[in-house]
Amino acid sequence: VLSQSITKAVVSTQSTGASDDAKPGGDTIFGKIIRKEIPADILFEDDKCLAFNDIQPQAPTHFLVIPKKPIDMLENACDEDSALLGHLLVTARKIAADQGLEEGYRVVINNGKNGAQSVYHLHVHVLGGRQMSWPPG
Numbered sequence: 001v002l003s004q005s006i007t008k009a010v011v012s013t014q015s016t017g018a019s020d021d022a023k024p025g026g027d028t029i030f031g032k033i034i035r036k037e038i039p040a041d042i043l044f045e046d047d048k049c050l051a052f053n054d055i056q057p058q059a060p061t062h063f064l065v066i067p068k069k070p071i072d073m074l075e076n077a078c079d080e081d082s083a084l085l086g087h088l089l090v091t092a093r094k095i096a097a098d099q100g101l102e103e104g105y106r107v108v109i110n111n112g113k114n115g116a117q118s119v120y121h122l123h124v125h126v127l128g129g130r131q132m133s134w135p136p137g
Contacts, residue, residue, distance in 0.1 A: 030064075033050065044091060049068060059129050061128045070121060072122065107124060109125070
């Protein structure tokens with residue numbers, strides 16, 4: 001039942017296309033996770049970001065790191081977001097180490113329709129625990 005409600009929220013979010021800045025974290029499924037309106041398996045949280053396990057993992061370890069600031073996509077990040085973007089990557093590295101991904105991992109940011117972005121709230125995917133292939137996608 002929870003999986004179905006999360007899937008419905010993702011589908012609903014996808015149909016709107018962009019985040020709504022009226023609420024902290026935007027009005028996407030990720031904004032709802034930030035506000036604790038829906039549950040997530042949270043791995044890390046600070047004042048700038050939140051990290052949680054992906055509900056549809058594509059690898060044995062697959063988590064997301066999202067900014068609490070509602071940035072809909074990397075393309076729309078501004079120069080003032082540089083420190084925040086760096087913080088997301090440093091956080092991803094620390095959690096990857098905590099998750100035992102010492103053999104390596106992949107970091108992915110999907111941007112826009114052709115980049116296969118499914119939720120319009122910037123998010124960093126971290127995938128590991130298996131050998132990745134190249135090229136991706």
